[in-house]
Amino acid sequence: MQNLIKKTSSFFETPINLRGRILVLVGALVLLPTFFVPLWNMTLYSNQFPDGLILKIYSYKLEGGKTPNRDDLREINSLNHYIGMRPLQEEDFTEFKWIPFVIGGVMLLALRVVVLGKMSKLVDLFVLFTYFGLFSLWSFYHKLYLYGHELDPTAAVKVPPFTPPMFGHNTMANFEVYSFPGVGSYFMAVMPLLLLAAMWFSRKEWLKERKP
Amino acid sequence: MKTKLTLLALLTALTAIIMGCGDDKKGRGGAGARSDVQEAALKTYVAPGDLDKYYLFKSGGHSGQVYVYGVPSMRHISTIPVYTPYPATGYGFDKESKEMLGGYTWGDAHHPSISETNGNYDGRWLFISDNANNRMARIDLRDFKTKQILGPLPNVSGNHCSSFVTENTEYVLAGSRFSIPLPKGTYENIQDYATKFKGVVAGIAVDPKSGEMSLGWQVLMPPFNYDLGDAGKGPSKDWGFWTCYNSERAIGKLEVTSTQKDRDYVAAVNWVAAEKAIKDGKFKMIGGVKVIDPKDVEGVVYLLPAAKSPHGVDISPDGKYIVASGKLQSITTVFNFEKMLTAIQNKNFTGNEDGIPVLNYDAIKDAEVNVGLGPLHTQFDDKGNAYTSLFVESAVAKWKLGTWEILDKIPVSYNIGHLTASEGDTKNPTGEFLVALNKLSHGRHLSVGPSQPEASQLIDIGGEKMNLLYDAFTEPEPHYAQMIKADKLKAIEVYPKEENKHPKAIWDVKDAKVVRTGKHVEVYMIAVRSTLEPTSFEVNKGDKVTIYLTNIEQTTDELHGFGLNEYNINVVADPGETKVIEFVADKAGVYPYYCTNFCSALHQEMQGYMLVKGSGGVSATRTNGNKLMAGQ
Numbered sequence: 018m019q020n021l022i023k024k025t026s027s028f029f030e031t032p033i034n035l036r037g038r039i040l041v042l043v044g045a046l047v048l049l050p051t052f053f054v055p056l057w058n059m060t061l062y063s064n065q066f067p068d069g070l071i072l073k074i075y076s077y078k079l080e081g082g083k084t085p086n087r088d089d090l091r092e093i094n095s096l097n098h099y100i101g102m103r104p105l106q107e108e109d110f111t112e113f114k115w116i117p118f119v120i121g122g123v124m125l126l127a128l129r130v131v132v133l134g135k136m137s138k139l140v141d142l143f144v145l146f147t148y149f150g151l152f153s154l155w156s157f158y159h160k161l162y163l164y165g166h167e168l169d170p171t172a173a174v175k176v177p178p179f180t181p182p183m184f185g186h187n188t189m190a191n192f193e194v195y196s197f198p199g200v201g202s203y204f205m206a207v208m209p210l211l212l213l214a215a216m217w218f219s220r221k222e223w224l225k226e227r228k229p
Numbered sequence: 230m231k232t233k234l235t236l237l238a239l240l241t242a243l244t245a246i247i248m249g250c251g252d253d254k255k256g257r258g259g260a261g262a263r264s265d266v267q268e269a270a271l272k273t274y275v276a277p278g279d280l281d282k283y284y285l286f287k288s289g290g291h292s293g294q295v296y297v298y299g300v301p302s303m304r305h306i307s308t309i310p311v312y313t314p315y316p317a318t319g320y321g322f323d324k325e326s327k328e329m330l331g332g333y334t335w336g337d338a339h340h341p342s343i344s345e346t347n348g349n350y351d352g353r354w355l356f357i358s359d360n361a362n363n364r365m366a367r368i369d370l371r372d373f374k375t376k377q378i379l380g381p382l383p384n385v386s387g388n389h390c391s392s393f394v395t396e397n398t399e400y401v402l403a404g405s406r407f408s409i410p411l412p413k414g415t416y417e418n419i420q421d422y423a424t425k426f427k428g429v430v431a432g433i434a435v436d437p438k439s440g441e442m443s444l445g446w447q448v449l450m451p452p453f454n455y456d457l458g459d460a461g462k463g464p465s466k467d468w469g470f471w472t473c474y475n476s477e478r479a480i481g482k483l484e485v486t487s488t489q490k491d492r493d494y495v496a497a498v499n500w501v502a503a504e505k506a507i508k509d510g511k512f513k514m515i516g517g518v519k520v521i522d523p524k525d526v527e528g529v530v531y532l533l534p535a536a537k538s539p540h541g542v543d544i545s546p547d548g549k550y551i552v553a554s555g556k557l558q559s560i561t562t563v564f565n566f567e568k569m570l571t572a573i574q575n576k577n578f579t580g581n582e583d584g585i586p587v588l589n590y591d592a593i594k595d596a597e598v599n600v601g602l603g604p605l606h607t608q609f610d611d612k613g614n615a616y617t618s619l620f621v622e623s624a625v626a627k628w629k630l631g632t633w634e635i636l637d638k639i640p641v642s643y644n645i646g647h648l649t650a651s652e653g654d655t656k657n658p659t660g661e662f663l664v665a666l667n668k669l670s671h672g673r674h675l676s677v678g679p680s681q682p683e684a685s686q687l688i689d690i691g692g693e694k695m696n697l698l699y700d701a702f703t704e705p706e707p708h709y710a711q712m713i714k715a716d717k718l719k720a721i722e723v724y725p726k727e728e729n730k731h732p733k734a735i736w737d738v739k740d741a742k743v744v745r746t747g748k749h750v751e752v753y754m755i756a757v758r759s760t761l762e763p764t765s766f767e768v769n770k771g772d773k774v775t776i777y778l779t780n781i782e783q784t785t786d787e788l789h790g791f792g793l794n795e796y797n798i799n800v801v802a803d804p805g806e807t808k809v810i811e812f813v814a815d816k817a818g819v820y821p822y823y824c825t826n827f828c829s830a831l832h833q834e835m836q837g838y839m840l841v842k843g844s845g846g847v848s849a850t851r852t853n854g855n856k857l858m859a860g861q
Contacts (some may be wrong), residue, residue: 086722088783095758095782100829172760173831 029137031223037215038131041139042213045127047204048120051076054197057157059181061093062193069195072105074157075115076201079107099171100190102164112156119149123208136219143212150205158183261642261673262686264697273699274687275302283712285664286355287685290706293336295357295368300662300712303687303701311366311375312359319790320375324809327377337361339389340457340709342396343370344440344464344487348462348548348656352717353616354440356401358391365401367440370718372803379442383516384411384429390455396466396656400432400445400500402459404471408452412516419532423478426452429520430471430530442822446503446512447520448530450480450496451583454487457541457606462656463548465566467501472539472553476582478710488538488557491551492590494582495542495553497569522583531573532582534575534590536562536597541606541647545615545630546656550595554604554617561604561617563633565595596633600626605646607708608653610660610690616653618645618665624691625665625688627695639695641665641685641686642673649710650690659714663688663695666707674702683707722785724805731807733777738762750814752776756789756802759831761824765838770817774839776810778802791824793839801826817843 033041055073062069070089071082081090094104107113123146130138158180166178179189182196233425254417275281281299289296294312297306314321321330336359344354355368364380365388382388387406394401408428410417417425427449434445445794453473461468476493479486506512506526512519523530535542536555539562543552551564572576572593578586603621614636616628623644627637647666651659670684682702689696726736735741735753741762744751750772755762756779768774780789780802791810792799802808 085725086785088723088726089236095784098758173834 028223029135029140031136031219033130033134033136033139033219034222037139037219038134039217040128040215041127041142041212044208044215045124045131047207047211048124049095050118050204051120051201054201054204055080056201056205058199059194059196060193063191065191073199075113076120077113078114079105079110091103094135099172099174100176101167101169101174103167105164110160112153112160116153136216136223139212139215139219143209143216144213147209150209182224238406245793256696256755259581261671262640262697268696269698272696273301273303273449273687275299275304280715282715283662283821284715284718285649285710287666287703287707287710288338288341288344289704290356290708291337291361293359295341295355296707297373298685298701298703298704299715300664301687301698303685303699305701307373307400308372308487309375311338311357311368312362312364312378316799317801319799322798323800324811325613326375329375331378331646333362335361336364336366338708339709340392342359342392342394342401343711343713344435345394345655346397348396348711350652350711350717351398352713352719354398355711356392356394358403360387360389360406363388365403367435367442369440370720372386372721372724376440377442378772379433379444381413382431382433383413383444383518384427384520385431385446386413386428387454390430390458390471393458393460393469393654394435395460395469395500396462398435398437400460400469401435401442401473402431402469403433404428404430404455405450406454406456406459408450408454411449419480420573422452422480427456428452428453428473429522430458430496430498431467431518432469432498432503444518446500446507447515447518448498448503449513449515449520449522449563450530451476451585453494454483456539457720458772459542459544461566462546465544465548465551465737467499469498469500469553470542470544471496472535472542474538482725489572491537492534493538493555494587495535495539495551495564496530496683497533498530499553501526503540517782521590522584530585531569532585532587533564533569534579534587535564536560540604543607543609543615544711546609546658548656550561550630552607552615552617554600554606556603556620559599559602559604560597561631562594563596563598563658567794568593568595589688597627598633598635599701600635601638606648608648608650608663609660609730610650610653612660614661614690616648616650616690616695618648620644620646620668623667625663625695627690637694637698639688641667641688641697642684642700643667643669643671644661647707647709649712652714653712661689661691662698662712663690664710664712666710668706670702673700674776685710723783723802724803726783726805729779729805729807731777731779731854733809734779734807735777736779736781736859743767749773754778754791756780756791756824756835757782758829759824759835761789761791761822761835761837763837766838767840767842768814769842770814772814774810774812774814775818776805777843778810779807780804787828788826789828789835791822792825793822794820796839798822799825804812814841817841 057074059072060069073080164181165180186195271310283300285298285300286295288393295309297497300554310320320326327383339358339360343350343356363382363385367377369376386409389406390404392401405428411427429447431447432445434443454475457470457474475487506521507519514662535553537557540556541554553562572588576772577589577592579589580587600617601619601622605618605620607615607617629637645667646663650663651661665686667684685701741755742753750768782804787804790801800808820839
């Protein structure tokens with residue numbers, strides 16, 4: 018037992034080697050695009066909208082497809098009001114405030130790991146980021162659940178409460194809805210993988226230290 | 230590709246069936262012009278969801294409107310109201326369009342003209358003349374809406390020889406078909422017609438940025454009947470040309486009295502010289518317009534003797550030839566612009582009319598083309614050919630510029646007036662299609678009783694021989710049309726919210742309100758799926774009511790109407806548009822208003838009430854839908 022504790026604590030003391038530090042740095046940089054590209058995309062197809070009404074969710078804003086002849090966000094809200102769904106509006110998403118803040122914080126912590134180069138800091142970062150990622154997903158799902166369940170009882174068209182799809186496709190009234198992670202989410206998914214890779218490459222340092 | 234082939238096979242099969250029936254005359258709608266059905270079907274078929282290649286803007290004649298068609302399908306797509314109220318789009322019911330119409334309820338929309346840059350259609354505006362009330366209108370092709378009606382134009386009487394544009398849309402041509410004593414409002418004895426009645430030809434100035442029209446210059450002319458015109462191109466770009474009949478200066482039964490001379494005239498006006506004369510102060514103010522009197526100013530206007538009672542005068546794409554069609558002879562006279570300039574320089578005149586030099590016919594004429602009976606109007610293609618409509622003969626003649634030989638002739642059904650070729654009056658015609666605008670349709674369509682539509686026939690002019698492709702019918706009455714490549718127009722279908730600068734526009738249902746100031750009630754109203762807010766409002770009998778109706782939709786085709794029962798009001802607001810409705814609530818009682826333009830699943834529910842109190846002094850109040858429900 019004592020041995021195991023020794024082993025783990027020595028693991029946490031392991032320095033991150035150059036390769037590892039570069040990977041963590043890259044990990045910090047891959048979060049940059051999340052400030053520019055959508056994290057999630059939803060597309061609603063119907064006979065009237067063969068090209069689909071498009072909804073893009075960024076880390077900091079909500080954006081509908083926009084052409085000179087259509088404002089998709091406005092259109093989605095116009096249609097949703099018939100079933101009593103609250104209008105989708107940026108003000109209602111606290112996520113747009115804390116998500117970019119947390120991502121910024123994670124990037125700073127990643128730079129800290131690069132400079133200090135300690136395995137313990139790297140593990141902290143990995144755990145924190147994974148928690149943040151999973152919490153964000155839950156929060157998004159919960160938002161969808163609320164929008165689909167808190168329907169105005171005086172709405173013209175009564176529909177049973179529902180949760181709009183998060184992954185994949187389903188049919189809602191005359192709409193085929195497709196919902197998938199956006200490019201930003203893929204970048205976010207790459208980040209923990211890079212951190213794991215950094216740990217893996219630094220394991221040699223740990224083995225080296227344990228030899229004598 | 231595969232679907233194309235299947236379609237081809239299908240059409241071929243279909244054609245075989247139709248051809249099989251071809252022997253049965255009843256199956257093909259009477260006699261008259263015929264076409265190769267298979268070829269015509271393939272050339273005109275525009276599959277569901279596909280778009281036409283050209284826009285065709287036809288004047289609506291005494292309907293006062295402009296009709297929009299697609300070519301080659303010849304489908305009627307929409308109607309642009311211009312001179313006549315049109316409840317379908319709410320035109321003439323809202324404050325702005327009502328003011329633009331100026332109390333007139335009709336016009337005679339004659340000749341449309343697309344704005345040009347360097348002699349080619351630029352697709353910005355469409356101008357159209359009003360022969361009845363002497364006006365000129367400008368339609369913005371960004372949203373296909375009439376934006377300005379100028380007139381009645383001072384001194385212009387019967388604005389028929391109009392609305393041809395100069396090479397860079399500096400001016401839109403106008404003029405008098407019916408000479409009158411000037412200024413308007415002056416009385417003279419009809420017996421003094423020859424001396425005391427006057428015609429004018431005019432250039433209406435166009436602002437190059439906004440398209441805003443203003444009275445430009447006018448030239449005082451002898452009392453002839455100015456009929457049609459065209460602006461020069463290339464070498465002749467500084468000139469405007471007008472035909473005239475009745476150079477006899479006759480009165481009475483013009484059919485006889487105005488057809489005694491063998492030649493009438495084409496008037497050629499150097500508008501650059503006209504501009505200079507105005508600048509130099511060589512003008513008289515008549516009816517509030519700067520008018521040049523040719524007696525006092527040399528070098529502005531000349532007369533070219535042309536074959537009897539000419540209708541169209543058309544300038545060839547290269548600007549070198551002036552083609553005048555003498556409708557009472559079988560020839561089209563072609564003048565050479567260079568020769569015209571030489572004759573002017575050498576003062577090679579054979580007389581004058583009220584001080585206007587008449588040029589020596591033999592010195593300026595290049596050809597008398599024997600096109601056929603009743604030539605009216607000429608268009609051009611991209612291969613140096615001209616196409617002249619023959620009213621009496623019911624045909625179109627194709628002939629070659631320069632060699633003057635007749636290449637082909639095609640019968641049309643029936644009695645063609647104008648014709649329009651694809652971009653056929655520009656410097657660069659495309660030479661693909663030609664539409665014959667026929668005056669009589671004589672049973673080429675299912676019978677609709679004695680009141681008959683006009684016939685438009687689509688003709689393929691891409692090959693050596695002309696080919697009849699399609700018959701289409703139009704309400705009275707297209708006179709001339711413009712055919713422009715569809716990709717030159719970039720129409721919007723939604724007015725962007727950011728562009729709506731209307732001071733009374735509101736964009737949130739919460740802002741819908743009723744404001745009373747004395748006896749004036751202002752209603753700030755929103756139209757959105759599926760409600761008109763406020764859903765009711767109260768006024769007192771005799772109040773002036775102003776409704777600012779904003780359609781806050783930003784999606785194509787989500788139009789909302791506002792019809793007010795028994796108040797003779799119907800206004801339609803397009804997505805993003807604010808319309809002002811103004812009237813006096815002169816009838817007490819309760820009057821429903823509702824959305825007239827079908828919008829949504831709950832369109833029927835989109836309604837409200839105007840409650841007019843017969844007496845008493847209640848202030849205007851607003852009840853909103855939810856509150857009303859709660860109160861009951």
